[in-house]
Amino acid sequence: MISLADIEAARERVDGVARRTPLERSRTFSEMTGADVHLKLENFQRTGAFKIRGATNRIATLPAEAREAGVVTASAGNHAQGVALAAERAGVDATVVMPKFAPVSKVKATRGYGASVRLEGVDYDEAQAVAHQLEREQGLTYVHAFDDPAVMAGQGTLGLEIADDCPDLDTVVVPIGGGGLISGVAVAVKERLDDVRVVGVQAEGAASAAASLSAGEIREIKGVDTIADGIATRSIGEEPFAVMREYVDEVVTVDDREIALALTLLLERSKTLVEGAGAVALAATLSEAFDYEDDETIVAALCGGNIDLNRLGTVIRRGLVQMGRYLKLTVDLKDRPGELERVSSIVARAGANVYAVHHDRTSRDVAVNAAELELELETDDAEHAASIVEELEADGYEVEVLS
Template sequence: MLDYEDVLAAREHVEQVAVRTPLNYSHSFSRLTGAEINLKLENTQRTGAFKIRGAMNRIAALTDEERERGVVTASAGNHAQGVALAATRAGVDSTIVMPKYAPVSKVEATKRYGGDVVLHGIDYDEAQAHAHELEREEDRVYVHAFEDERVMAGQGTIGLEIAEQCPEVDTVVVPIGGGGLISGVATAMKGALDDVRVVGVQAAGADSAARSMEEGERVELSGVDTVADGIAVREVGEHTFPYIRERVDEVVTVDDEAIAETLTLLLERSKTVVEGAGAVALAAVLEERFDYEEGEVIVPALCGGNVDMNTLITVILRGLVRMGRYLKVSLELKDRPGELERVATIIAREDANVYALTHDRTSRDIAVDAADLEIELETHGHEHAAEVVAALEEAGYEVEVEA
């Protein structure tokens, strides 16, 4: 079994390439929650995520013969970059299998770090199956994203840093995909501090670990569906699950709407960019998915910042919708002069701002003497959005709220 001494030993290898990431107290999120929130900014790590830690510790352990054979792995993006960089630094050839729909930014970054990228499958599990085929066909060494004690130990060095940076911590909140990160962090935290709670968080659309904890055995999902692609795994690891059961106090889930809102809040309040998987830990705190006390010292691990720009735009929009600051409505107008001005006057009177509008007179779904109007609005919150809709309806329009 992986122990505290293994994590301590991993630090020597990890520090050759990884940086010690900041732990920042957040006034904004502390006010919002009533707890003392300290953000572990692993999104500022080299390669933009914690994965370089485990990859470096695993690559450092290769024998000369294994180095000659080269390595292969599968990843949705962050592990890919970690392995590519660690292997390149060690002079080892690397092949990285990524899902076909992996974010373009992660694919391109992996190539820049020296990895030979192969796109295969619709998700991590299909990419992994193909990577194992290449392992056999090309006699490469497989570097697993989480089913490896050396990888877990490398990821656990985050826990060593948290214990040193915030020894008064009560609760550490950690994302779970396959379970390598939380296995290492929980091992480090329980070894370094006498009384600390470790809470794991999964996306509701990829909740294998949460279900497995409930069932007492590993549960494999038929598929995954979440904006948090970095933790979109169908089944928690066979080797990691025992660590989660033994060393993690609780596993909870958050939905994509909460993830989107948290990502948006981090941008606005902390000027911090994270990916979906990087937002889940803080989202669990904000959504009160586990119990905590007033003034409790909590460290959510923001584990990655490699978000695709197109995805970021979509996620921010969803976050604004959830916060009541973006409203999209459609209504039918009489096709006559002044009607559009009448709607605009109502919106202006209610102090809402128009992002964009579409005026369509040709739709087959409306009368010949009518026009379909779709408006995107900036609003100040849910109450204000409701007031805008009510004002339009009071003026006689049938309003359909789309977002």
């Protein structure tokens, strides 16, 4: 079990490497929820995520012999960058094993911080197996992403900052992957402040923590499937599990649609870019995945901002669908002159903007005397999108909403 003293000692080691990130009240999300919502902007952290805190503390505590031999780790991206920069700042060689499908931006950034990168396995757990093999073969020190007291204490420095900047805190909402962050934050805020609730959030496609806490033992899931790749682990760690059982009050889940919506709202309303894992705490708050009172002071930890640009467009599109701002549909047409113009007129009168059009009359699924029109529309909100479908159907068209 880590203690408040461990976390305070870690802050001295981390200071100068990790930044003290802002904590800001959000009027937008406070109005949307009725609570007093604050955002811990850890996406502004050096390397773009909180992982630099734990990695710095772990490497700083290595004996001289271990520093000379070097370190190895496995990561989907954020911990990789944290270890790479912490090792570079400490003059220690670092090897990082990342899954083959890790975001390209994170792979490039990790190499840019000076680490040797190997791409192995389809997910974090397979990459970790390779890293442990290198640990044994080359005599390296393994820097675990979460299952290490020194790493947990380093992550807990984020909790000290929250406690300092928001002494009236009622609830802190923290993402859970392996549990290193929430365990450190939970100890920090609960030992520093009175009557604080700690709520953990996992992606629905990588939810092992709630089952583990309910069972009283760690439960591993068979696989992970979520846009929140930064918290896509099959199980929580043993060290964090022990802390979570004592300090974490509740664990909830959010699905990818809710994550995409929170990410899109942060980008549009707060001009803040986060990755999927960085959006889950706000997603849980917006979706009321946990109960809270009006005017309750809530801090949502935005734990990372390293989203791959190739994925960003897809995630934003999902968010727009949730907001009713993007509508994709198909309309069955008679294959005769003027039909396309007729549909276009209905859409124009409804005030929608056409993003893309695909007209097909050669598909096997389309009758010989018919055509299929696929439209992608920019709409105002869900009510506006529904009204467009209603107007098309009222004019006799068969409509299928695709998203």
